[in-house]
Amino acid sequence: MGYQPELIGGHLVVDLVNTVAWRLDDSRRIDRLVTSAELSDWCAAVGLNRGTASLQQIREVRETAYRVLRSLARGEVPTAGDLEAVRRLVVEALTAAEPPRVVGVRLLDWEAGGLVPTLGLAAGRLLEREDLRRLRECSDDDCGWLFMDRSKNGSRRWCSSADCGNRARAKRHYRKVRGS
Numbered sequence: 001m002g003y004q005p006e007l008i009g010g011h012l013v014v015d016l017v018n019t020v021a022w023r024l025d026d027s028r029r030i031d032r033l034v035t036s037a038e039l040s041d042w043c044a045a046v047g048l049n050r051g052t053a054s055l056q057q058i059r060e061v062r063e064t065a066y067r068v069l070r071s072l073a074r075g076e077v078p079t080a081g082d083l084e085a086v087r088r089l090v091v092e093a094l095t096a097a098e099p100p101r102v103v104g105v106r107l108l109d110w111e112a113g114g115l116v117p118t119l120g121l122a123a124g125r126l127l128e129r130e131d132l133r134r135l136r137e138c139s140d141d142d143c144g145w146l147f148m149d150r151s152k153n154g155s156r157r158w159c160s161s162a163d164c165g166n167r168a169r170a171k172r173h174y175r176k177v178r179g180s
């Protein structure tokens with residue numbers, strides 16, 4: 001069985017960023033987009049055509065998106081270099097995009113034509129249309145996954161409560177039991 005990504009990011013570009021597990025722990029980090037087959041598996045899981053996009057291209061998009069989104073999730077301003085890289089990504093995506101045959105389609109919703117432009121336009125939509133105060137980093141020290149907190153009261157702390165959330169609960173429980 002191939003790579004079956006966990007799509008918990010709440011947005012395509014965030015899910016792309018989350019193809020690295022344990023990003024904040026050098027000894028445990030697992031990059032799930034290392035082989036061409038893994039990229040094809042990821043595309044199938046998110047319902048996109050891989051087309052001619054190379055692994056290297058997509059990994060570059062991912063790392064640019066990660067740096068910008070991580071900064072935003074931490075309430076920091078992304079670096080000028082990273083913002084420039086995102087700007088280029090969006091501009092190149094629009095250059096490749098097809099104007100729609102119907103009126104009223106917003107620019108970032110144009111037909112992208114290709115995986116890299118699709119991700120570029122998606123990144124543009126994320127930055128322009130989403131409430132970025134809802135963008136969060138998992139509370140686990142090492143996880144590093146990002147997600148859009150779409151909970152009603154904006155209280156989501158974990159990438160997945162079945163995973164990092166459970167581990168944190170188990171840790172708390174262990175401390176309590178040991179402490180009593």
Ligand SMILES: [Zn+2]
Pocket residue numbers: 138139140143144145158159160164
């Ligand atoms: Zn996590």
